[in-house]
Amino acid sequence: MAQLQRIGIVGGTGYAGAELLRLLVSHPQAKVVAVTSRGDAGTPVADAYPQLRGVVDLDFVAPDADNLADCDVVFFATPHAAAMHDVPALLEAGKRVIDLSADFRLRDASLWAQWYGTDHVCPELIERAVYGLPELNRDRIAGADLVACPGCYPTAVILGFKPLIDAGLVDKDSLIADAKTGVSGAGKSLKPGFLFAEMHDSFKAYGVAGHRHLPEIRQILGDLAKDDVGLTFVPHLVPMIRGIHATLYGRLNTQADLQTLFETSYAGEPFVDVLPAGATPETRHVRGGNMCRIAVHRPGGGDTAVVLSVIDNLVKGAAGQAVQCFNLMIDAPENSALAAPGALP
Amino acid sequence: MAQLQRIGIVGGTGYAGAELLRLLVSHPQAKVVAVTSRGDAGTPVADAYPQLRGVVDLDFVAPDADNLADCDVVFFATPHAAAMHDVPALLEAGKRVIDLSADFRLRDASLWAQWYGTDHVCPELIERAVYGLPELNRDRIAGADLVACPGCYPTAVILGFKPLIDAGLVDKDSLIADAKTGVSGAGKSLKPGFLFAEMHDSFKAYGVAGHRHLPEIRQILGDLAKDDVGLTFVPHLVPMIRGIHATLYGRLNTQADLQTLFETSYAGEPFVDVLPAGATPETRHVRGGNMCRIAVHRPGGGDTAVVLSVIDNLVKGAAGQAVQCFNLMIDAPENSALAAPGALP
Amino acid sequence: MAQLQRIGIVGGTGYAGAELLRLLVSHPQAKVVAVTSRGDAGTPVADAYPQLRGVVDLDFVAPDADNLADCDVVFFATPHAAAMHDVPALLEAGKRVIDLSADFRLRDASLWAQWYGTDHVCPELIERAVYGLPELNRDRIAGADLVACPGCYPTAVILGFKPLIDAGLVDKDSLIADAKTGVSGAGKSLKPGFLFAEMHDSFKAYGVAGHRHLPEIRQILGDLAKDDVGLTFVPHLVPMIRGIHATLYGRLNTQADLQTLFETSYAGEPFVDVLPAGATPETRHVRGGNMCRIAVHRPGGGDTAVVLSVIDNLVKGAAGQAVQCFNLMIDAPENSALAAPGALP
Amino acid sequence: MAQLQRIGIVGGTGYAGAELLRLLVSHPQAKVVAVTSRGDAGTPVADAYPQLRGVVDLDFVAPDADNLADCDVVFFATPHAAAMHDVPALLEAGKRVIDLSADFRLRDASLWAQWYGTDHVCPELIERAVYGLPELNRDRIAGADLVACPGCYPTAVILGFKPLIDAGLVDKDSLIADAKTGVSGAGKSLKPGFLFAEMHDSFKAYGVAGHRHLPEIRQILGDLAKDDVGLTFVPHLVPMIRGIHATLYGRLNTQADLQTLFETSYAGEPFVDVLPAGATPETRHVRGGNMCRIAVHRPGGGDTAVVLSVIDNLVKGAAGQAVQCFNLMIDAPENSALAAPGALP
Structure with a gap:
């Protein structure tokens, strides 16, 4: 059985940070010892997230190395271009890092700079990072000390296309991903478009000219196809809080039993459920x-x-996937803290 | 100036019927004299639609010929397979009919029977019906005595593809329409999936195997292409009341200035607005x-x-388009009763 | 018939400003000639409100006196403490002013200072302002050159309590107003609590310790009661865009036929509809x-x-009520531009 | 440590039934062995609740005694007037029953008949039932074999008023409960008013003339006050799925430190959280x-x-409270299966 791990969460005021807390408080091998927030240091975590009153008794601390010195594993739930500044020292200090942000997802540092608008400060670490999608990289994640968790759109899109591309059944030059997301993927950004009055009871596309998840998806689908892929990716905003629905289109170049293909591809996967035909x-x-x-x-x-x-963009698309990776890394059951079903309705 | 027209609305308790009332009460050349409802005959229209209290003073009447004898124009806002029973006699009696339902949209009566599950009772009238999309058939609508208004999805999809197909720019065999609708398109159907608790804060596709609007869209796009078209049509349900958003994908077979193409195609159209590039x-x-x-x-x-x-599926996708056709038919300004902007937020 | 009035709207980027535009474009005696915005001057109004594309062709102008020189009537749809700076000069120049903000609602300038956190700069004009609730002050509004339109909560609460207080039927010391609002009443404020992800699918009270509409309501109810009233006012935020629902409680000090009382009180009022019993x-x-x-x-x-x-907080609670006052001031039919029913669903 | 209990859930297709399943699958001392449904017998539970795919492998069974013969504890998540028919035999057979429906809440069988429209078939058992609000009846629940779980409104209202009434601080004749609920409290009722298109983006009161939870609340508040209480109870429907917000008004007959009173009253209660002042x-x-x-x-x-x-009306207002009672009855930790915080946003 895995040893108890001391956990730090950097960027604890965002939704992914809160979701990490929600999951990790039920984890038998994890003890969260530090939750950082630059702005809220010194105030109780439960003030920011009242659903955690009585469950989490920590105060936010400043995101300083000292405050994380005691951790075995550090999760970054920060905006992009934050983790890359702190990760080198943490690795140096022997900690393992699970980054939920974009900093270590793209293998090409210049592509990263182009899409994220700033140079990467530790490109030498990118190669060391393992892309944290267990359905692709289960073994490598287990041994990693730096995991780059996928974005929410990439998770839904890659898992959807994977069996078709692995089997070479679709024209890889004309893939289409029409994706829809709830708003929590944008975090707590104070932008007019995310106001209730501006998005309730309405629907729209956005980022048609180019979304940061596009190069990430293309990189991974290209790995699967062993060649560049052509992908049109159009994200849309749904008036709901959580959830991603990717509708994927591929032109078949041959006949095949797609239902069986998908069921076989994901047999044994604990967190991919292939629905019955129809x-x-x-x-x-x-x-x-x-x-x-x-x-x-x-x-x-x-x-x-x-x-x-x-x-769920905040779970399999962020915090849950990070915990799944964590379980692999510490050799805990892969579904530790992830077994409880969601509430419906 | 157009003469005052006496209007009957058959099927007045549904959303399209209510929307017709909302629009027609502001129409200077229309006077609604009869609103039918089998179930609510004898009760005030305003009881069913409290927003019309003080505006509409009519009672619902039974959907009998007598109650429509006095009308110049009859709108059908009924479920499919209702209008076809009553339209022959109304035309015989010299009335003009605007059918918002599906009964006269498909030119092939056997295709209609296949998709709507019952035989057509007056296939000889189908040919007489003009498809009520003014952007395609403005002149024919003006002279028609039977107009078959398009479905909501077809309106959004056809108007979106039309310039590309007219110009022969896209591969007509691999069109994709990923469409999203608010729930009012389903009317007041008492089905579990339309309960608030079952669809709020969630998103899904439906009808992937085949939706009744597919043959209608293919028929019209085929007319434009002068050949059969290949179309994949996937509708989705958005947790909102009104609105359709069609995201259309076509593979370009040549380079072209699409922005100019669209602006030129719809120059002068009162109800198609081509947005600026981007x-x-x-x-x-x-x-x-x-x-x-x-x-x-x-x-x-x-x-x-x-x-x-x-x-808006209930306006340009239903009642508004019907009024636009009505305006053409009576030689009123095309935007009569349709000029007021919607409320936002 | 009323002469055509040239209209200026100050603070045109907010929701009340947009709603004024939506209504006034249909008004036969109004022509909007200037819409101001400090931040968006020089850009098309329709860029801020795409539903007005093709309907409103104006650009925003800076909120300078010059830009309003040409107006007969100026509407202020600004945050509080803006109108009071500009109104004196406008009145001086012979214009009539309809203020949708709070600046001239409270008769006691020190009370105003206490609740709005800044001194009033033209207290001498407060007395000249007429409280713009036609159901109370129809005649005085008609002759006014400065109208202070009520807040949204006050409109709903005052109209609800008025018949009971006029008739002296309730204990005026223990009135309770449990009020619920959609979020558009807060305008486009970029506050976390108004983000979709923070208020969707949730409900809460706010401002329990004291809301700025409380002294306004007490002032008017006190006028009706000819004495101070005791009022507990608890506002709540509903996850919807528009609408106020006030649930009012009063302890009856005698038996009476309340239904008849309300119907009689509001007989002939064009914009108060007393529903049937039950x-x-x-x-x-x-x-x-x-x-x-x-x-x-x-x-x-x-x-x-x-x-x-x-x-509707943006209509009877803001822009519609302002237009109703405008109609009284220019001797137009009271329902000009206000007759169209709302859309439902 | 408590023994493993074999659990039956009667009425498993409703929301409370699904919520019981969600909670009980994480309960270390509970094993659900039978879930009944008259309509869906023979089909997998996970077909009705896809969130439980892979978690619950049972099929629904018919609600026959045989199918429950093997249970130690039976939960009823049925509409009212169902449990009373089956409970006598189950008690006779030595099983313990936790009824989430209304059948055993009212002590006065004639009052029950009046509000629920049918005679009670086993009034002799009503007295034996313990009202399942642990904050009132913790010890009696522990020893009960028939627990009548409170309704959702009563839970929120009673817990809110309890400290004030216990302390004798408020006028017990003029209590006001202005309550708001999400729609899931109505279950999956196929009524037009619960359609998404009919309640989204809107707010209303209902049941003003009398709601079935009124006599239940009055009974319990009367117990606390040791006298009849006067209560005005107005429920409202919020466009959200889950949640009850009760806004309670009481006239104070003396000064007191209410914050301290509430904190003291609920000190040590695991599921009542008194928020900080303000x-x-x-x-x-x-x-x-x-x-x-x-x-x-x-x-x-x-x-x-x-x-x-x-x-949450489905948790503390239904299934969670039932599990809390179950924990007391089997001498498990009171928070077993109830410790996980909810997800936010």
């Missing part, structure tokens, strides 16, 4: 849980495969 | 109004055209 | 319209009167 | 959890106490 997943079916539920269709028996893939 | 329409931008707003993108300068097309 | 108004019944709908109950035949009063 | 609870702060959070205010230092009390 089903359509709903984001509420994964709300609060770490599951990715996937259905595959071929409308009218034609040559277009349609894959529907749903996750 | 914009993304939101369904709330058309809520309560008859406008279709469209943006065209080519992400990454690649070979996929992405068109975003939004309408 | 009914319960919904905020959607007034969404987008200028109506206040009221129901009065006496649960269990006991000694507590319960009044339910709903308005 | 705070306002939000329903999302208890979403998915079993906590009741309460704040007490005295606006303006006047003589009206305002108590804000929130619960």
Whole structure:
């Protein structure tokens, strides 16, 4: 059985940080000892997240090395371009790092600079980072000391396309991912477009010209295809809090039993659920849980495969996936702290 | 100036019927004289729609011929397979009919029977019906005595694809329409999936295997392309009341200035608004109004055209379009009763 | 018939400003000639409010006297403590002013200073202002050159209590107003609590210790009672965009036919609708319209009167009421530009 | 440590039944062995609740005695007037029963018949039932074989008023409970008013003339006051799924430190959280959890106490409270299966 791990969470005031806390308080091998916040240092964590009153008794601390000195594992739930400044010293000090932000996801530092608008400060560590999608990299994650957790869109899109690309069934040059997200993926950003009065009872696309998750998805799908892929990725904002629904389109270059393909591909995966033929997943079916539920269709028996893939963006798309990686890293059961089903309705 | 028209609304208890009332009470050339409801005959219309208290003083009447004898124009806002029973006699009696339901949309009666599950009772009238999309059939609508108003999805999808297909720019065999709707398109159906607790804060696809609007869209796009088209159509349900957002994908077979193409195509159209390059329409931008707003993108300068097309499903997708057709038929200004902008937020 | 009035709107980027535009574009005696915005001067109004594309062709102008020189009537849709700086000069220049903000609502300038946190700069004008609630002050509004439109909560609460207080039926020392509002009453404030992710699917009270509308309500109810009143006012935030629902409790000091009392009190009022006995108004019944709908109950035949009063906070609670006052001031029909029913659902 | 209990859930297709399943699968001393459904017998439970796919492997069984023969404890999550038919035999067979429905809440069978519209079939058992509010009846619940769990409104209202009534601080004849609920309290009822299109983005009161929870609340508050109480209870429907927010008003008959009173009253209660002075609870702060959070205010230092009390209607208002009672009955830690915080946002 895994030893008790002392945990630090950097960037604890955001939604992913809160979700990490929610999950880790139920984890038998984890003890959260430090939660950092630059702005709220000194105030109780439960003031920021009243649902944790009586459950989490920590105060926020400043994000200083001293405050994390005592940790075995540090989770970063920070905006991009924060973790890369602190990770080198933490690794140096022998800690393992699970980064939920974008800093170590792209292998090409210049591509990172282009999409994130600033130079990477420790490009030499990028190679050391393991992309934290257990369904792709289970073994490498187990041995990693730096895990780069995928973005929320990439998780839903990659898991949806993977069986088709692995099997070489679709035209890899004309993939389409029409993705829809709840607003919590944007965190607590104070932007007018995220005000209730500005997005309730409405629907829109955004980022059509280019979204930061596009190069990440292309990188991983390219790995699977062993070649560059052509992907059109259009994200949309749904008036809901949690959930991603990716509707994926691929042109089939041959006939195949897609249902069996998907079921076989994900047999034994604890957090990928292939729905029965004909089903359509709903984001509420994964709300609060770490599951990715996937259905595959071929409308009218034609040559277009349609894959529907749903996750909770804050769980399988962020904190839950990070905990899943953590479980692999400490050799705990992969579903520790992740077994409870979400609440519905 | 157009003469005052005496109006009957058949099927007045549904959302499209209520929306017709809302619009027509402001129409200078229309006077609603009969609103039918089988179940609510004898009770005030305003009891069913409290927003009309003090505005509409009529009682519902039974849907009998006698109650419509006095009308010049009859709107059908009924479920499918109702209008076809009553329309022949009304036309015989010299009335003009605007059907918001599906009964006269498909030119092939056997296709209709296949998708709607019952035989058509007056297939000989189908040919006489004009498809009520003014942007396609303005002149024919003006002279019609039977107008078959398009479905809500078809309106958004057809207007979005039309310039590309007219110009022959896209591969007509691999069109994709990823469409999202608010729930009012389903009317007041008492189905569990439309309960607030079952769809709030969630998102899903439905009808992936086949939706009744698919053959309608294919028929019209086929007309434009002068050939059969291949279309994958995946509808989704958004937790909002009104609005359709169609995200359309077409593979470009040549380079072209799409922005100029769209602006030129719809120059002068009173109810199609081509947004500036780079914009993304939101369904709330058309809520309560008859406008279709469209943006065209080519992400990454690649070979996929992405068109975003939004309408209010109850207005441009139903009652507003019907009034627009009515205006053409009576030679009133095309925007009579349709000029008021929607309320936002 | 009233002469055409040239209209200026100061503070045009907020929700009340947009709503004024939406209503006034349909007003036969109004022509909006200037819409000001400090931040957006020089940009098209329709960029801020895409639902007005093709309807409003003005650009925002800076809020300078020059830009309003041409106006007959100026509406202020500004945050508090703005109008009071500009109104004196405008009145001096012979313009009539309709202020939707709080600056001229409270008769006691020191009370104003206490609740709004800054001294009033033109207390001498407060007395000249007429409180713009037509159901109380119809005649005085008609002759006014400075109208202070009520707040949204006060409109719903005052209209609900008025018949009971006028008739002396309730204990004026223990009135309770439990009020619920949609979020648009807060305008476009960029505060975390108004983010979609922070208020969707949740409900809360706020301002229990004291809300700025409390002294305003007490002032007017005190006028009606000809004495100070004791009022407990608890506002709540509903996860919806528009609408106020006030649930009012008064202890009856005598038996009376409350239904008849309310119907009689508001007979002939164009924008107060007393519902039939037993009914319960919904905020959607007034969404987008200028109506206040009221129901009065006496649960269990006991000694507590319960009044339910709903308005659209942006219409009868702001822009619509301002237009109603405008109509009185220019001797236009009171419902000009206010007759169209709201859209439902 | 408590022995493993074999559990039956009668009425498993409703929301309370699903919530019981969600909680009990994490309970170390509970094993659900039977979930009944008249309509869905023979189909997998996870078909009705896809969030439980992979977690619950049972099929629904018919609600026959045989199917429950093997249970130690039976939960009823049925509509009213169902449990009373089956409970006598189950008790006879030595099982313990926890009834989440209304059948055993009212001590007066004739009052029950009046409010529920049918005669009680086993009035002799009513006395044997213990009202399952642990904060009132902890010891009696522990020894009970029939527990009548409170309704959702009563839980929020009673816990909010209890300290004030116990201390004799408020006028017990003029209590007011202005309560707001999410729609899941109505279960999956297929009524038009619960359709998304009919309640989204709107707010209303209902049941003003009398709600079935009124006599239940009056009974318990009367117990506390040792006298009849006068209560005006107005429920409202909030466009959200879960949550109850009760705003309670009581006229103080003396000065007192209300904050200290509440903190003292609930010291040591595991599922009542008295918020710091000045705070306002939000329903999302208890979403998915079993906590009741309460704040007490005295606006303006006047003589009206305002108590804000929130619960999740499906947890502390139904399934969670039932599990809390179960824990007491089997001498397990009171928070077994109830310790996990809810997810926020």
